[in-house]
Amino acid sequence: MIQWRNEIRQTAKGLAFLSPWLIGFAVFMALPIGLSLYLSFCDYPLLQPPVFVGLRNYHAMLHDSVFWESLRNTGYYALLTLPAGMIIAIGAALLLNSRVRGIAIYRAIIFLPSLVPLVASSMVWLWLFNSRLGLINTILRYLGFAHPPGWLTTTQWAMPSLAIMSFWGLGNTIVIYLAGLQDVPRELYEAAEIDGASPSRQLWHVTLPGISPVIFFNLIMAIIGVVQNFTVPYVMTQGGPDRVTYLFTMYLYDNAFSFLHMGYASAMAWVELLIVLLLTGIAFWSSRHWVHYQGK
Amino acid sequence: MKRMLKNIGFVILLIPALAILFFGPRQQAGVPKGRVVVTYWEKWTGPEEQQMKIIVDDFNATVGLKKHIFVQFVSMADIDKKTLIATAAGVPPDIAGLWDNDIAQFASLGALTPLGQLAREHGITRKTYKKVYWKACHYHGRLYALVSTPADIALLYNKLVFKSDARKLRAAGLNPNQAPQTIKQLDAYARVLTKFGPRGQLLRAGFLPTEPGWYYPEVFFWFGGHIWNAKTHQFTLTTPQDVAAYRWIAAYSKWLGPEAINSFTSAQGNFESAQNPFMLGTLAMEQQGPWMANYIYSYDRPFSTLHWSYAKALTMPLAQRRKNYGWAVAPFPSAVPGMKDVSYCGFDAFVIPRGATHIKQAFTFIAYVESQPVMERLCSMMSKNSPLRKVSRDFIEHNPNPYIDVFEKLANSPNARGLPKIPIMPQVVDELNTEAQAVALLERTPTRALEKAQHRLQREYDSYERVQRLRRAEK
Numbered sequence: 001m002i003q004w005r006n007e008i009r010q011t012a013k014g015l016a017f018l019s020p021w022l023i024g025f026a027v028f029m030a031l032p033i034g035l036s037l038y039l040s041f042c043d044y045p046l047l048q049p050p051v052f053v054g055l056r057n058y059h060a061m062l063h064d065s066v067f068w069e070s071l072r073n074t075g076y077y078a079l080l081t082l083p084a085g086m087i088i089a090i091g092a093a094l095l096l097n098s099r100v101r102g103i104a105i106y107r108a109i110i111f112l113p114s115l116v117p118l119v120a121s122s123m124v125w126l127w128l129f130n131s132r133l134g135l136i137n138t139i140l141r142y143l144g145f146a147h148p149p150g151w152l153t154t155t156q157w158a159m160p161s162l163a164i165m166s167f168w169g170l171g172n173t174i175v176i177y178l179a180g181l182q183d184v185p186r187e188l189y190e191a192a193e194i195d196g197a198s199p200s201r202q203l204w205h206v207t208l209p210g211i212s213p214v215i216f217f218n219l220i221m222a223i224i225g226v227v228q229n230f231t232v233p234y235v236m237t238q239g240g241p242d243r244v245t246y247l248f249t250m251y252l253y254d255n256a257f258s259f260l261h262m263g264y265a266s267a268m269a270w271v272e273l274l275i276v277l278l279l280t281g282i283a284f285w286s287s288r289h290w291v292h293y294q295g296k
Numbered sequence: 297m298k299r300m301l302k303n304i305g306f307v308i309l310l311i312p313a314l315a316i317l318f319f320g321p322r323q324q325a326g327v328p329k330g331r332v333v334v335t336y337w338e339k340w341t342g343p344e345e346q347q348m349k350i351i352v353d354d355f356n357a358t359v360g361l362k363k364h365i366f367v368q369f370v371s372m373a374d375i376d377k378k379t380l381i382a383t384a385a386g387v388p389p390d391i392a393g394l395w396d397n398d399i400a401q402f403a404s405l406g407a408l409t410p411l412g413q414l415a416r417e418h419g420i421t422r423k424t425y426k427k428v429y430w431k432a433c434h435y436h437g438r439l440y441a442l443v444s445t446p447a448d449i450a451l452l453y454n455k456l457v458f459k460s461d462a463r464k465l466r467a468a469g470l471n472p473n474q475a476p477q478t479i480k481q482l483d484a485y486a487r488v489l490t491k492f493g494p495r496g497q498l499l500r501a502g503f504l505p506t507e508p509g510w511y512y513p514e515v516f517f518w519f520g521g522h523i524w525n526a527k528t529h530q531f532t533l534t535t536p537q538d539v540a541a542y543r544w545i546a547a548y549s550k551w552l553g554p555e556a557i558n559s560f561t562s563a564q565g566n567f568e569s570a571q572n573p574f575m576l577g578t579l580a581m582e583q584q585g586p587w588m589a590n591y592i593y594s595y596d597r598p599f600s601t602l603h604w605s606y607a608k609a610l611t612m613p614l615a616q617r618r619k620n621y622g623w624a625v626a627p628f629p630s631a632v633p634g635m636k637d638v639s640y641c642g643f644d645a646f647v648i649p650r651g652a653t654h655i656k657q658a659f660t661f662i663a664y665v666e667s668q669p670v671m672e673r674l675c676s677m678m679s680k681n682s683p684l685r686k687v688s689r690d691f692i693e694h695n696p697n698p699y700i701d702v703f704e705k706l707a708n709s710p711n712a713r714g715l716p717k718i719p720i721m722p723q724v725v726d727e728l729n730t731e732a733q734a735v736a737l738l739e740r741t742p743t744r745a746l747e748k749a750q751h752r753l754q755r756e757y758d759s760y761e762r763v764q765r766l767r768r769a770e771k
Contacts, residue, residue, distance in 0.1 A: 043763045046384045047405035047650075051767055060759070065752070131555075132497075132563035146495070153558035155739060242734040257377050258722045260401070 040267035045260040057267035067268070069243055070251040073159065077247060078226045080163035085222060086215065089170045093177035107178070114171030122235040125165045126152070152237055155244045162233055162245055173218050180214030181207065212291045216283070223279045227272060248272060331366035332657045338393035339375040339644070343590065347677040355664050365657045379649060383407050388649035390658035393444055396432055396643045396714065397721050403435035404719035409648040409655055412439040418663035426707050428641045429683040432714035441645035442662055443683035445675055447585040448639040448706045449511060449628060451475055456622040457489060457580040464488050475626030479518060479544065482581070482629045489580040498552060498560040503581040505545045506557065508567060511583055512732035513725055514640035516541045517713050520632040523724065524716040529757065533750040540631065542735050542742030554737045570595040583628055589679040589697035592623065599623060610694055618698050625699035627706055637709035643683060681707050720756050727753055
């Protein structure tokens with residue numbers, strides 16, 4: 001009986017200590033999530049009470065050309081940034097893993113841009129991409145390109161420009177890969193060397209399988225990050241020109257706070273969640289074939 | 297030891313907490329005792345914020361003192377969104393400084409307090425206002441807003457560029473001492489004044505319909521077109537006049553090339569800087585509002601002081617004073633024969649959001665600003681025209697904007713127009729901006745772009761109407 005009372009007391013104490021987080025989660029996460037699900041079945045212009053409209057918001061998406069356009073743009077952005085971003089990050093991590101003098105400085109240089117606030121770096125890149133005065137086109141002209149592209153002002157180049165800019169902030173990902181690379185057992189390389197494996201074979205058969213859990217983690221984070229991307233296109237292009245950089249989250253934001261279609265925006269948020277779940281689900285399913293954990 | 301550390305930790309946390317509690321910021325800081333505090337949120341930052349602050353301070357020191365009202369002025373970005381969220385949360389400001397475009401959307405959602413009765417009590421009637429502004433303050437026949445400062449759009453042109461290229465203009469049969477009168481003439485002037493560099497790059501644009509890029513929904517006005525038929529609740533974007541307006545935008549892109557235009561535009565500085573293309577002389581003519589007089593004076597003083605100091609010029613008769621300026625203003629040309637003095641008249645609006653706690657006191661302040669001397673003082677500081685029907689001679693003669701009479705004439709014109717009051721106005725503006733951009737990039741033909749906008753916006757509006765019917769039925 002006394003033991004039972006002690007346990008209850010301990011649990012109560014534990015819950016009391018957890019309560020700031022529990023209350024915070026309930027008020028700021030669980031409740032809004034539940035409300036957004038309910039609102040996704042309503043017409044809710046924020047200033048009038050919500051009216052239940054059933055599946056109308058979801059149905060409207062099927063016929064909303066801008067919805068599909070924003071989804072297509074997000075998919076295109078993901079295709080441009082996800083594979084290239086991973087290759088660049090792994091490549092940079094491999095270089096930073098080598099034993100050369102001053103490596104700590106190189107690591108700091110690579111990591112520094114990811115510390116710059118997104119809005120600030122967007123402003124810098126706006127000037128770098130400036131078609132007449134920007135550094136990139138100045139260099140291209142110097143190299144003999146008479147008509148370098150209008151990076152952010154043409155429909156063909158606006159999205160690739162955003163993708164290029166996204167690689168600037170890969171410092172965090174690179175550091176995680178670097179940590180993963182340093183965890184690959186040295187003896188595996190020694191064994192491969194004894195077997196006569198070339199550096200490229202070592203990379204393919206030792207390094208990449210060795211860091212595959214890290215690649216998997218970064219892939220999941222990148223998928224979520226890409227689908228939620230908002231700040232950079234909002235600052236740099238506002239979705240233009242001709243909506244080619246108008247991403248899913250930007251349309252969601254406009255629906256919620258400019259057009260006051262809170263219900264429609266909530267439905268979009270749930271579709272976004274489903275997309276993220278689907279993509280991460282596929283990644284998890286495929287991970288059985290390419291992710292190798294040590295000791296398994 | 298452990299207990300002592302615990303106590304020290306507790307005291308370390310307690311001291312800043314108590315300090316914040318007793319000496320931290322106070323919402324009512326600086327508010328004289330016994331006054332009702334009216335919170336006033338406004339969009340302006342920079343000089344305009346300071347100018348409105350002067351008016352607020354004057355009110356607090358005079359009428360406010362007498363009537364025990366204190367206006368607390370808060371300047372903020374994204375005022376429409378913040379007002380909206382605060383209103384939805386039930387804690388709106390007493391006065392919000394929105395844009396004219398916001399009125400229909402806010403009013404249709406019941407987010408604004410009707411001001412008709414209060415206006416009548418303070419003697420503010422349709423006779424007080426210029427017709428175009430009074431009409432634009434209404435939604436479905438009810439008064440929901442009053443003007444804080446108005447504006448209308450005209451053609452600004454660089455007299456120095458006209459003078460330097462006078463020979464070429466004359467050779468093309470154009471008068472260098474006069475602004476273009478029709479769209480056809482405007483295009484002809486633009487062709488003469490446009491200059492290319494050795495690599496074919498645009499060095500100076502005579503005129504660009506895409507500059508400054510703020511007036512795409514209003515571009516139809518120059519062609520006699522309309523956005524919306526208020527009687528039938530139908531968009532009218534595919535009329536020949538509207539198509540002609542978009543063809544005009546496309547014509548410039550076809551002539552100069554969208555890439556050349558984009559390259560030119562991206563090399564220009566911000567509107568609010570000395571690198572503004574109009575001030576730099578790289579854009580000879582531009583559609584702009586009266587506020588430009590202040591911006592030009594702030595960022596390119598020599599452009600407004602060719603012969604005499606600014607203070608000295610202010611004492612001179614208007615005709616003589618204009619010689620001091622390198623720029624001038626004329627009504628924007630129209631494409632419709634015989635249609636003169638066409639202008640888009642927009643304004644910054646005072647509204648009292650639903651749920652405001654001090655409606656009467658808030659309106660006392662609004663009425664104070666709407667009085668002729670105060671309004672003229674405020675508009676003079678911002679170099680804007682007045683929304684009021686009565687305008688003093690002094691306002692015209694000694695206005696920092698030497699062309700204020702042109703803006704006054706445009707606001708009084710029968711062809712002065714405001715944007716239609718459509719409850720889905722943010723979508724309308726967004727859609728028309730996107731389609732105009734697509735036309736300027738030659739991504740879509742004018743007809744296709746307008747058909748697309750017409751289809752999408754009409755569907756949006758019909759959907760809005762359906763839901764409103766559903767709401768009425770639920771009640």
